[in-house]
Amino acid sequence: MGGETRARPAGLRGVLAWVKWNRAWIERLGRLMGWMAGWLFVVCAFFVTVDVLSRKFLGFSTRGTTEITGYMLAFGLTWGLTHTMTVRAHIRVDMLVSRMPLGLRAYMHAVAVTFLAAVMFFCAWRGWAVVLESWEFGARDTSALSIPLIVPQGLWAFGLTVFFALIVVMLLEVVLLLVLGQREAVDRMLRARTVEEETAEALEAAAMVPVRGNSTTP
Numbered sequence: 001m002g003g004e005t006r007a008r009p010a011g012l013r014g015v016l017a018w019v020k021w022n023r024a025w026i027e028r029l030g031r032l033m034g035w036m037a038g039w040l041f042v043v044c045a046f047f048v049t050v051d052v053l054s055r056k057f058l059g060f061s062t063r064g065t066t067e068i069t070g071y072m073l074a075f076g077l078t079w080g081l082t083h084t085m086t087v088r089a090h091i092r093v094d095m096l097v098s099r100m101p102l103g104l105r106a107y108m109h110a111v112a113v114t115f116l117a118a119v120m121f122f123c124a125w126r127g128w129a130v131v132l133e134s135w136e137f138g139a140r141d142t143s144a145l146s147i148p149l150i151v152p153q154g155l156w157a158f159g160l161t162v163f164f165a166l167i168v169v170m171l172l173e174v175v176l177l178l179v180l181g182q183r184e185a186v187d188r189m190l191r192a193r194t195v196e197e198e199t200a201e202a203l204e205a206a207a208m209v210p211v212r213g214n215s216t217t218p
Contacts, residue, residue: 035083106186128157
C-alpha cells in the first residue's frame with residue numbers, strides 16, 4: 001500500500017510535466033500571435049491615417065480602409081488574448097480574492113479558470129459555427145473588396161480556439177497542482193501582477209528606449 005501511495009504522486013507529477021510542456025508551446029504560439037496582432041494594430045493606424053489625410057488634402061478616400069481595418073481589429077483582438085493571459089495582463093477585479101488566505105485563494109483561482117474555460121468553449125464553438133455558415137453560403141462582404149467572410153472569420157475563430165486551448169491546459173495544471181498540494185504554484189500562476197512586477201516591467205521597457213542627451217560616449 002505504501003509503495004502504491006508513493007507511485008501515485010510520482011505519476012501525477014509526470015502528467016503535470018506533460019501538461020506544462022503543452023502549456024509552454026501554446027504560450028510560444030500565443031507570443032507569436034500577440035506580436036503579429038500588435039503589428040496589425042500599427043498597420044491599422046497607418047491605414048486610417050492615410051485615409052484621413054487623403055480625404056482632407058486630396059479629396060478622395062480609399063474605400064477598402066474601413067473593411068480591412070475592421071477585420072484586422074477583430075481577429076487581432078482574439079490573437080492577442082493568449083499572450084495577454086500568459087503574462088497576466090488581463091484587467092481583473094481582485095480586491096476580495098487577493099485578501100483571502102492562500103488555501104482559499106488557490107481554489108478561487110481554480111473556480112475562475114473553470115468559468116473562463118466554459119465561456120471560451122462557447123465562444124470558440126459559436127465562432128466556428130459562424131465560419132461554417134459563411135462557408136456553406138459562400139458569404140462575401142458587400143463592400144468594394146468583396147472578401148470571402150471565411151477568411152477574417154476563420155482567423156478570428158482561430159484566435160479564440162488557441163485561447164480556449166490555453167485555458168483548458170491551465171485548468172488541468174491547476175487541478176494537478178491542487179491535488180499535489182502546491183497551492184503557492186497555483187497562486188503564482190494566476191494571481192494578478194503585483195506593483196513590483198509592473199514596476200519592473202515598466203523599467204525594463206524604459207531601458208529599451210534611448211534617452212536623448214544621455215550618451216556615454218566621451
